[in-house]
Amino acid sequence: MIKDRKISFSGIQPSGDIHLGNYMGALRHWPTYQDAYDCVYCVVDQHAITLRQEPAVLRRRSVELFAQLIACGIDPDRSILFVQSHVPHHAELAWILNCFTMFGELSRMTQFKDKSAKHADNINAGLFTYPTLMAADILLYQTDIVPVGEDQRQHVELTRDIAQRFNGVYGDVFTMPEAVIPRQGARVMGLSTPESKMSKSIPEGCVFVMDKPEEIMRKFKRAVTDSDTENCVRYDRSAKPGVSNLLDIYCAATGESLEAAQSRFAGQGYGVFKPAVGEAVVECLRPVREETERLLNDKGELERLMRQGAEKAASVAGRTLSKVKKKVGFLPR
Ligand code: ATP
Ligand code: LTN
Numbered sequence: 228m229i230k231d232r233k234i235s236f237s238g239i240q241p242s243g244d245i246h247l248g249n250y251m252g253a254l255r256h257w258p259t260y261q262d263a264y265d266c267v268y269c270v271v272d273q274h275a276i277t278l279r280q281e282p283a284v285l286r287r288r289s290v291e292l293f294a295q296l297i298a299c300g301i302d303p304d305r306s307i308l309f310v311q312s313h314v315p316h317h318a319e320l321a322w323i324l325n326c327f328t329m330f331g332e333l334s335r336m337t338q339f340k341d342k343s344a345k346h347a348d349n350i351n352a353g354l355f356t357y358p359t360l361m362a363a364d365i366l367l368y369q370t371d372i373v374p375v376g377e378d379q380r381q382h383v384e385l386t387r388d389i390a391q392r393f394n395g396v397y398g399d400v401f402t403m404p405e406a407v408i409p410r411q412g413a414r415v416m417g418l419s420t421p422e423s424k425m426s427k428s429i430p431e432g433c434v435f436v437m438d439k440p441e442e443i444m445r446k447f448k449r450a451v452t453d454s455d456t457e458n459c460v461r462y463d464r465s466a467k468p469g470v471s472n473l474l475d476i477y478c479a480a481t482g483e484s485l486e487a488a489q490s491r492f493a494g495q496g497y498g499v500f501k502p503a504v505g506e507a508v509v510e511c512l513r514p515v516r517e518e519t520e521r522l523l524n525d526k527g528e529l530e531r532l533m534r535q536g537a538e539k540a541a542s543v544a545g546r547t548l549s550k551v552k553k554k555v556g557f558l559p560r
Contacts, residue, residue: 233371235264241288248415248425258300266306298518309536316544320363362386397554418450421468447505460492480511
């Protein structure tokens with residue numbers, strides 16, 4: 228396929244409400260790729276059902292996430308933004324790629340091992356073959372780069388191995404993708420547990436993008452600071468993980484440098500510092516929340532954008548899938 232610009236593909240699961248960690252570590256960076264790449268962004272609801280989901284909640288989260296991606300700056304006219312289950316090519320290619328993926332390879336995936344330990348009562352085949360569906364997502368669009376968190380690097384590596392194996396048999400069908408891992412905001416820690424990453428599974432110290440300002444302020448005022456006696460704002464990840472995390476969040480929210488932030492709060496106690504970080508986060512998230520709310524008030528328009536995204540996605544994905552089917556020996560209909 229001849230391409231004017233390189234292609235970027237990212238996906239995110241509608242499996243939980245989006246929090247500050249997801250925003251700082253992933254969503255906030257995504258729109259920036261639109262200047263240099265042709266971008267494809269996907270709400271991966273088919274991946275989400277590898278863990279049990281409440282149907283009504285999954286529907287609500289899928290629409291909300293779709294709106295949040297637009298609110299963060301993804302332009303649905305310039306990029307392809309769509310919902311995975313609206314484009315059947317993903318599941319279809321995933322089946323074919325399953326036949327080019329080894330049992331041993333899937334068994335070695337860290338995420339599979341982690342999730343099957345956490346959900347021992349539901350180790351289903353979809354959880355096991357999660358990476359082949361992700362490979363299909365990526366390879367259908369002849370993707371060059373895949374912006375993801377560090378935790379997804381292994382899945383992108385497997386995607387490359389699958390693509391290489393397929394190309395080795397049938398010639399150059401798939402572009403070889405590469406993971407791109409952003410450095411900034413890569414690890415936001417929990418406000419109540421600064422030693423572990425902010426996560427929806429620890430709701431207490433987790434700030435959600437759709438939280439109201441009062442709720443955000445409450446969470447920051449209760450944030451764990453460090454058990455030393457000095458009550459002073461200083462950056463030291465190992466000795467003062469709570470305060471350092473708050474400083475990192477403040478800098479990410481305001482764009483101020485760490486040095487500037489440290490001197491701004493020098494000599495001030497936590498009673499001033501914590502609400503100031505809260506306010507910075509409120510202001511950083513406010514436009515995203517308000518724009519999401521505005522978009523959610525017009526469901527008709529969101530549905531139109533989802534249809535438009537699915538049509539654009541299907542047209543690109545269809546070209547790759549037809550080629551793959553021909554290569555493996557399926558009869559034309
Ligand atoms: P949770 O732990 O809340 O379940 P998650 O890791 O399941 O979060 P995903 O939906 O897998 O979240 O990830 C969406 C994106 O957000 C990924 O790119 C991931 O790297 C990023 N991300 C998740 N948590 C954080 C965090 N605390 N700090 C920075 N980035 C994060
Ligand atoms: N597995 C990813 C979500 C995901 C994805 C993708 C990311 C599904 N398909 C394709 C990049 C490209 C996650 O859990 N964050």
